Amino acid sequence: MSSSNQPLVAVVTGASxxxxxGIALALGAAGATVYVTGRSQQEGDAALPGTIWxxxxxxxxxxxxxxxxxxxxxxxxxxxxxxxxVSREHGxxxxxxxxxxxxxxxxxxxxxxxxxxxxxxxxxNVGLRSGYVASWFAAPLMIKQRRGLIAxxxxxxxxxxxxxxxxxxxxAGVDKFAKDMAVDLRAHNVAAxxxxxxxxxxxxxxxxLARAPDxxxxxxxxxxxxEFTGKVIHALYRDPNLMSKSGQVLIGAEVAQEYxxxxxxxxQPPSHREMLGSPAQAHxxxxx
Numbered sequence: 329m330s331s332s333n334q335p336l337v338a339v340v341t342g343a344s345x346x347x348x349x350g351i352a353l354a355l356g357a358a359g360a361t362v363y364v365t366g367r368s369q370q371e372g373d374a375a376l377p378g379t380i381w382x383x384x385x386x387x388x389x390x391x392x393x394x395x396x397x398x399x400x401x402x403x404x405x406x407x408x409x410x411x412x413x414v415s416r417e418h419g420x421x422x423x424x425x426x427x428x429x430x431x432x433x434x435x436x437x438x439x440x441x442x443x444x445x446x447x448x449x450x451x452x453n454v455g456l457r458s459g460y461v462a463s464w465f466a467a468p469l470m471i472k473q474r475r476g477l478i479a480x481x482x483x484x485x486x487x488x489x490x491x492x493x494x495x496x497x498x499x500a501g502v503d504k505f506a507k508d509m510a511v512d513l514r515a516h517n518v519a520a521x522x523x524x525x526x527x528x529x530x531x532x533x534x535x536x537l538a539r540a541p542d543x544x545x546x547x548x549x550x551x552x553x554x555e556f557t558g559k560v561i562h563a564l565y566r567d568p569n570l571m572s573k574s575g576q577v578l579i580g581a582e583v584a585q586e587y588x589x590x591x592x593x594x595x596q597p598p599s600h601r602e603m604l605g606s607p608a609q610a611h612x613x614x615x616x
Contacts, residue, residue: 335393336360336565337418339410341401341462342428345378347481347528350554351425351561352383356392358562363414365399365428401428401458411465421469423565426462426502427481429455441492448494456501463509463520471516477565478513480506480522481557482577484604503577507610510575519574523560524607526581526597527551550598556584556591563587577607 337360340352344366352362364387366380384394397413399406414421430450437444463478470476485491486499506522513520529551560580564570567587581597584590591597 336422336562337363337414337420338423338425339363339365339414339421339462339466340425340427341365341399341458343383344380345376345383347525347554347557348425348427349378349383349386350528350556351427351481351558352394353386353390354555354558355423355562356387356394357390357555359392360423360562361393361395361418362387363395363397363410365397365401365410367398367400401462402454404461407458407461407465411462411469415469420473421466422476423561424462424466424470424476424478425481425561426459426478426505428458428462429498435491435495441494444492448492451494451498452501455498459502459505463505467509467513467518470518471513474517476518477561477570478506478509478518478520479561479564480520482522482524484524484600486522486524486577487605487607490604503607506577507575510610511614514571514574517571519564519570521564521573521575522577522607523557523583524577524579525552525557526600529553552581552597553592556580556589556597559589560584560587563589575610577609579607 336355338355340348340355340362342348343352343364352364356362364380364383380396380398384396387394397410399410401407430453432445432448434444435448441448459480466478480502482499482502483490485496486503490496503522506520509520527550557580560583564573564583579599579601581599585596
């Protein structure tokens, strides 16, 4: 376990923008050294603003240390190189946040899955498979120190219909990763959890808000900042009873209430459990 005078070392995948950027900034504000991964190295590389370099710079300004690492999470060799660098430079890893994913521009367009582009399914490669690969490389580092947290960013789309079957399958998949990885890691005192985030104020959602402010007014009122989930992940890691939560699918807003965490401006984001459903937890049976 990292000592109190030793900064946490974290990897946040897909942190050029959106949830990943916010999580990375929150960990940086808590003093962590954060490896920021993604493909966007220059503005214009993606349709939305943000780069790994700008996120790393903001982490530095927040009081942490940001390390930008160009990484295509569809290429296992890139991921291997990332974790070899973490091992070489720090010899350990405290937190891995599996957030990298593929969000198609037509994700929120209404219509049947067969009416949408076939490459919508790429979310099962970058988003599902990539989370497994990153965890595979991260686990030995955490096992060696007998302490660590692997967190998957997920959503209520794991349970209810949200944006179609490809999106839902990816979220359900990372939830199952957390449940099953926790079984394998328990003897090594390493935790795995999946966190359902609420509606987020990201570059993508704020673009939609600007286009139709009346339509998204209610959304804006209840949305979480991306940093909110980062605060939750940091609190989870620091919880001496972290292992009691390992293997669970957690609603971030509810964990925040448990730990007394608030979002920006003292806001307490709602759970959405009654409206969108409850996480399905793992059955205790283990079949080797």
